[in-house]
Amino acid sequence: MSVIGTKVKPFKAQAYKNGDFLEVSEENFKGQWTVLCFYPADFTFVCPTELEDLQNEYSNLKELGAEVYSCSTDTHFTHKAWHESSEAIGKVTYTMIGDPSLTLPSHFEVLRVEQGLADRGTFIIDPDGVVQVAEVHAEGIGRDASGLIDKLKAAQYVYKNPGEVCPAKWKEGSETLKPSIDLVGKI
Template sequence: MLTVGDKLPTFDLQAVVGLEKGREFQAITHESFAGKWKVLFLWPMDFTFVCPTELAEFGRRNRDFADRDAQVLGASTDTHYSHLAWRNSHPDLKDLPYPMLADTKRELSTALGVLHKQDGVALRATFIVDPENVIRHVSVNDLNVGRNVEDVLRVLDALQTDELCPCNWTKGQATLEVA
């Protein structure tokens, strides 16, 4: 599995970017959001139970990520057609403001090292990537446990301070100084 300090792998994937007829899909690459922080999160499968709770919460908090100059990118091993059908059928997913990447060939999941060994789907992984495409944070949950979007924001805030941040630090609190 790739970890802190590794470069985000190159990728070129189809993504669902909206529901407007004829404008649903767009190619997204590792270079699509140059100069921005990226929060790449992967989920196991469309049309499941835990996954839409995470996708919806990232959508609700998208403005918070944008305020931090970070682009949210979601991905699974499903096709872009499956993503579109899921968005159209699930009320909490209709207005997602970030791209849903289709890692259908499992190239990105494999390169990141987060493909579930038995099930062949992406693990519930989150990567915070800096503007130079260097991975600065990684977390991975088992398939049945959803992640905490608030904590992803907290870690992003801490990374963006470029300071020493103590345990449970949140934005606005003092950072540590080397004596």
């Protein structure tokens, strides 16, 4: 079953951000755009490259009104230790959710139950708490955070302009489509 179009289910988890521990819940995702990136585990190989890349796009995503969260099944304590020991992760200023309860990866259908780890899943959630974008990669395939910018802009455009859709390779300011019977077979 796809999580697209579904509301974020209730959860509570501990997180690490900028030297502090905090509690995060589905309420943190409401009233703003949210980018939620799951990854398998702290102290690994591809994960720090992805989280550092996400940090490099963090200010651009914030300018677009989105808050960023990463999440693994490690604890918030492990996130702190990783943040303090890794040059790449030490740059991260967004919230790092620790979910050893496996609740969030289960809700977003990225949990590898046998291993207790999350797949590489990226989700864009609208201000109403509804999932608009979902992308999942195999463990060995790292993501490129720069692609989130266009996806977020397209999701925001469609959210603000019901009845219009963004075609492939859509960029902000480009033409959109208004689905109708008149377009059938003409594109």
